[in-house]
Amino acid sequence: HGTSKINDKGHLEIGGKDVTELAAEFGTPLYIVDETLVRQRAREYVEAFKASGLKFQVAYASKAFCVMAMCALAEEENMSLDVVSDGELHTALKAGFPVERIHFHGNNKTPDEINMALDANIGCFVVDNFVELHLLNALAADKGKKVKILLRITPGVEAHTHDYISTGQQDSKFGFDLGNGSAYRAIVEGLKLDNVEILGVHSHIGSQIFEVEGFRMAVDKVAGFAVQIKEELGYTFQVINLGGGFGIRYTNEDKPLPVAEYVKAITDAIITNFTNAGYSLPEIWVEPGRSIVGDAGTTLYTVGTSKDIPGVRKYIAVDGGMTDNPRPALYESKYDAILANRANEPLEETVSVAGKCCESGDMLIWDLELPKVEKDDLLAVFCTGAYNYAMASNYNRIRRPAVVFVKDGQADLVVKRESFQDIVGNDVIPARLQKAA
Numbered sequence: 175h176g177t178s179k180i181n182d183k184g185h186l187e188i189g190g191k192d193v194t195e196l197a198a199e200f201g202t203p204l205y206i207v208d209e210t211l212v213r214q215r216a217r218e219y220v221e222a223f224k225a226s227g228l229k230f231q232v233a234y235a236s237k238a239f240c241v242m243a244m245c246a247l248a249e250e251e252n253m254s255l256d257v258v259s260d261g262e263l264h265t266a267l268k269a270g271f272p273v274e275r276i277h278f279h280g281n282n283k284t285p286d287e288i289n290m291a292l293d294a295n296i297g298c299f300v301v302d303n304f305v306e307l308h309l310l311n312a313l314a315a316d317k318g319k320k321v322k323i324l325l326r327i328t329p330g331v332e333a334h335t336h337d338y339i340s341t342g343q344q345d346s347k348f349g350f351d352l353g354n355g356s357a358y359r360a361i362v363e364g365l366k367l368d369n370v371e372i373l374g375v376h377s378h379i380g381s382q383i384f385e386v387e388g389f390r391m392a393v394d395k396v397a398g399f400a401v402q403i404k405e406e407l408g409y410t411f412q413v414i415n416l417g418g419g420f421g422i423r424y425t426n427e428d429k430p431l432p433v434a435e436y437v438k439a440i441t442d443a444i445i446t447n448f449t450n451a452g453y454s455l456p457e458i459w460v461e462p463g464r465s466i467v468g469d470a471g472t473t474l475y476t477v478g479t480s481k482d483i484p485g486v487r488k489y490i491a492v493d494g495g496m497t498d499n500p501r502p503a504l505y506e507s508k509y510d511a512i513l514a515n516r517a518n519e520p521l522e523e524t525v526s527v528a529g530k531c532c533e534s535g536d537m538l539i540w541d542l543e544l545p546k547v548e549k550d551d552l553l554a555v556f557c558t559g560a561y562n563y564a565m566a567s568n569y570n571r572i573r574r575p576a577v578v579f580v581k582d583g584q585a586d587l588v589v590k591r592e593s594f595q596d597i598v599g600n601d602v603i604p605a606r607l608q609k610a611a
């Protein structure tokens with residue numbers, strides 16, 4: 175998919191670059207991002223929204239993969255940017271991302287984070303709860319500012335996805351609950367505050383969702399709420415944000431729809447609901463993360479040791495693992511992979527791919543079909559663009575890999591491989607523990 179193909183040497187090629195050459199130049203493990211595919215995904219969203227005729231913003235949920243080059247790419251592709259921490263905000267600001275297109279999320283923004291965002295004049299705060307609503311108003315007042323906000327509501331729609339990443343159901347740490355009247359009270363209270371302007375509401379029902387039904391249900395609930403607020407409080411929402419969560423294909427078991435179909439389901443539902451209610455059509459915002467960068471990422475590893483337990487299993491170990499991709503250990507996520515240096519050879523054995531961390535749970539893929547694997551082969555694991563680098567750790571003091579963008583036969587380093595200095599750079603040995611000179 176994307177610009178990936180097998181070249182006549184039998185090597186995997188991405189963005190016109192032979193990955194064996196990338197391995198030689200940048201080392202492994204290496205995150206490779208197919209820039210053309212990221213741009214294509216972004217354009218699929220933008221084009222689908224244009225086709226709806228509605229006003230819109232497609233905000234890239236930077237939590238999926240937040241580095242300065244990615245912010246620059248999102249800007250070029252006319253996306254807005256969703257940030258959830260001071261670190262993501264700092265990254266966006268450093269990359270020169272247009273501040274009016276930055277949206278700040280999170281269920282526990284600290285006063286420092288809010289002040290930083292106020293000083294930067296970001297476009298919108300997505301307010302999660304009552305404490306934050308009043309804190310934001312007070313901090314904005316201190317600076318003599320009035321800021322645009324969306325109120326995040328929990329519509330009570332439970333997305334069909336992994337428990338830990340479902341956030342639309344009532345029992346969730348996020349948002350104002352629609353069912354018990356909190357969302358209504360939040361609007362009432364928010365409208366009384368002088369330093370916030372309510373643009374509308376936000377709803378995010380989960381992640382890695384395949385069916386359009388959950389999004390349609392969320393639109394129904396949000397539209398019903400908008401109509402109620404208009405009728406009872408005389409206030410009209412200008413913006414409805416439907417969050418992210420559009421699924422991607424990690425393995426053949428996953429059956430996502432084309433981006434355009436999710437967008438069409440949402441925009442059709444918005445148009446129907448609001449038109450029927452005689453409500454002027456709101457602007458629609460979405461926040462895809464995974465579906466922008468997920469399938470554009472490939473992680474390249476070098477195979478090291480192996481262990482064959484006859485009649486039981488053969489393990490092969492790679493030079494990374496749960497430190498660069500914690501998703502299999504955290505969510506039992508499935509991935510697909512090939513031998514990138516012998517991609518045209520027949521599949522001959524079933525192996526399970528282990529990482530190099532000191533725990534048995536550090537397994538990337540169980541029961542993968544590969545050609546006969548040898549030491550120093552290159553293993554390419556697909557669909558690692560989202561929530562991999564972003565969730566990478568230094569467990570076992572393993573250095574985070576480099577990230578390269580590839581496009582049209584060119585490879586550009588966008589994140590350097592961590593150094594030993596990065597590993598010990600923040601360590602301090604107190605004087606009483608230092609060896610006498």
Ligand code: LLP
Pocket residue numbers: 235238256279339341378380381382417418419420461462463464465501505560561
């Ligand atoms: N908007 C909000 C408010 C969110 O909470 C999220 C994801 C998104 C947008 C983007 O969702 P996406 O389009 O990427 O599905 N670490 C987990 C995923 C956590 C998603 C959290 N929120 C994983 O690796 O699967």
